[in-house]
Amino acid sequence: MPTNEQPIPSVWARPRRGREQPALSREQIVAEAVRLLDEEGIDALSMRRLGSRLNAGATSLYRHVANKDELFELAVDEVYGELPLPEQTDAAGWRAGIEQTARSLRATILRHPWIAAKLGEVGLAYLGPNMLRQTEHMLGVFEAAGFSLDEADQAMNTLVAYVLGVSTGEAAMLSMIARSGQTQQEWVERLWPAAERAVQDYPRLRARYAAQRGQDLPESDQDNFEYGLQRVLDGLQTRLG
Template identity: 65%
Template sequence: MTADGQRIYSVWTRPRPAREQLSRGQIVSEAVRLLDAEGIESLSMRRLGARLGAGATSLYRHVANKDELIELVVDEIYGELEVPDADDPAGWRDAVGHGARSLRATALRHPWIASVLGRVGLAGLGPNLMRTSDRMLALLEAAGFAPAEADRAMSTVVAYVVGTATGEAGHLSLLARSGQDEQAWRESLRPAVERAMEEYPRLRQGHSARDGDPRAIREETFEYGLQRVLDGLAARLER
């Protein structure tokens, strides 16, 4: 609630404080550094205030709680996305693919984000998310989609990327906690995996086909799915 009794639903609808001991940018930057270093479990208003050399009270002038802080840090991360300009309608597929790969790469640089995407309130009001969404819509409209369908097409691409990247981010977080690199972790699990698959020949065959560099396999798997999503959008345009 504001001083005059108005309910606040999101950090993006909260009035900015008239006087700032700390700027919103300082708070967000330090929160991202904390999250990247120690994960979502480490984030608290008290802990962040200590890192900034200020009490939690100073933070509460900007955000009412941890959820509002997460709204800010998620939008900060969306600011890293690269979405090309819509200056070549014929190249829409490569441009949308570039934006999708950038979204995945951003999520993997900040694997903690996978656990908070469902609790970011009115995330669509964040300036970085609004900017990148608008650029993606411009690409799809230039390709030939009507505005309403461009929005659905964008949501389809984003849902694929976020779903895939969430699983990858969880996997990478587990690896980080184990202290092993990806290849060593995979090899350590191989005997248990092979025993579990003894009665499932199709799973064994699929698992054998995924032998090799785990990172390269993740890249190939993501690219396969992305291209099939883009195939579907291209076929829709042709119709």
């Protein structure tokens, strides 16, 4: 009987084609796609451009990847493969492992700023093997801490939402500064006089801007991230208490 069901548009929802072109593998394609995205950004990625870098025609790429959306799914999962798995310890040591994961996720997003813009729109990326492995392991750490599986899932989602929220803003700023051709410090120094004029009528903001003038920006961003991370973990610790 005919059916109107359409296949789910995701690389993880269809079988991998058995016959691959010997001279070019999916792994090579994905690795080069990540390099292209790191070097030139999202707008530069096309099957034609990627094929040129691989000395292959776009048709050769389509034998392994159905479209650009699938390519992004694969690239996101490839990047998640860089994340170390937190050490699974007893209930007393869960926090250190989760801190390591949160810091690693932020650092990975800042190394690959393009990923921040794609995480929410890459279909079934969460079914990629690297993301599944990371998710399963984090759930295990939270369970070992004493959370039920349901609450371990909620705790993990809360933590990841915090890290992504902060890191996405940082990544967007870094991408914008990179397009300007300036260093982060140069960009801020050029902006600062206009920012100081804008906050003249706002005493609290004026005081904050004055206190921040001349600070090391990456270090300041790290401090702000750590403050929020510790408050999230304090809340989860209270739940266990």
